[in-house]
Amino acid sequence: MQFSIRPASQADSPGVVSVIQAVYEEYGFSWEAEGYNADLYDIEGHYLAKGHRFWVAEDSEGVVQGTTALKTFPTIPGGDGPQNHHGKVRIAGADCSLERLYVHPAARRVGMGIALFELVVEAARSDGCSRMEIWSDKKLTKAHALYEKYGAVRVAERICDDPDESPEWGMRLDLVK
Numbered sequence: 001m002q003f004s005i006r007p008a009s010q011a012d013s014p015g016v017v018s019v020i021q022a023v024y025e026e027y028g029f030s031w032e033a034e035g036y037n038a039d040l041y042d043i044e045g046h047y048l049a050k051g052h053r054f055w056v057a058e059d060s061e062g063v064v065q066g067t068t069a070l071k072t073f074p075t076i077p078g079g080d081g082p083q084n085h086h087g088k089v090r091i092a093g094a095d096c097s098l099e100r101l102y103v104h105p106a107a108r109r110v111g112m113g114i115a116l117f118e119l120v121v122e123a124a125r126s127d128g129c130s131r132m133e134i135w136s137d138k139k140l141t142k143a144h145a146l147y148e149k150y151g152a153v154r155v156a157e158r159i160c161d162d163p164d165e166s167p168e169w170g171m172r173l174d175l176v177k
Contacts, residue, residue, distance in 0.1 A: 001059055001110045003066070005119060008054040010044040015056060015064025017041065019104045026105050027139050030163040040100070047071070053123060054100070057112050065107035068116040069099035070123050076133075082156035082170060089158040091133035091172050096124045098134045098173075101143065117146060125175050134171040135160070147171050 008016065017040050024031055031037060039046035047054045047069055057066030076085050078092025085092075098120050103113045124132055134152055136143050137160070144154075148171075156170030 001065075001107060001112075003057045003059055003107070003110065003112055003115075005055050005057045005066075005115060008043055008056045008067070009048075010042070012054075012056050012064060013041055013043055016043065016054075016067050016100075019064055019067055020100065020102045022104050022106075023102045027137070029137075029166070032163045036162045052099075055116065055119060057103070057107075057116055059107065066101075066103040066112045066116050068101040068120050070096060070120045070127075071099055072096045072124070072127055072129060075131075080155065080172065082158075088161075089156055089170065091131070091155060091170055094131045094133035094172065096127070096129040096132050096175075098132055098147075113143070113146060117150065121150065121173070121175065125177075130174070130176050132173040132175055134173060135168045136171070138167045138169055144169060144171075147173065 021031060043054050052071045054069040056064045059065050075095045076083055076090045076092050081092060082089050083092040101116055134147055152171040152173040154169050155172045158168055160166045160168050
């Protein structure tokens with residue numbers, strides 16, 4: 001499958017929702033359109049207007065098949081591991097986070113997930129970020145293998161504030177080469 005990646009706009013919201021809902025259905029996760037997943041219906045307000053970035057991967061027919069986002073923020077204080085920051089477990093020293101990296105089940109094994117991940121890492125580096133935090137549901141073992149292949153280290157765990165209260169791994173990826 002041929003694909004291309006481009007910055008997302010608000011008009012991509014239905015495609016983004018479709019991809020991520022397909023993954024949620026695959027893993028049996030609950031969908032909460034007006035709660036935990038509300039950001040996907042307002043990409044402009046939750047990401048772009050706040051200076052964050054969001055990308056979509058499209059197949060050769062222009063159908064969204066993959067998503068990812070990068071959030072940047074002031075450095076989370078602390079050392080190298082987990083830190084309680086504003087009532088939530090976060091990765092100390094992180095100044096950015098990987099968000100919403102999903103590939104539709106029918107579009108996997110063509111390098112899309114790798115390309116999306118590499119894009120986010122390079123964008124974070126070009127923005128001057130030094131440490132990325134990655135939170136990922138413990139069920140998503142293939143995603144963890146990808147992150148670890150690029151040097152991410154598991155340093156924490158937490159219960160997500162999603163409707164399923166899913167257990168997550170917290171990973172630290174140092175971006176300075």
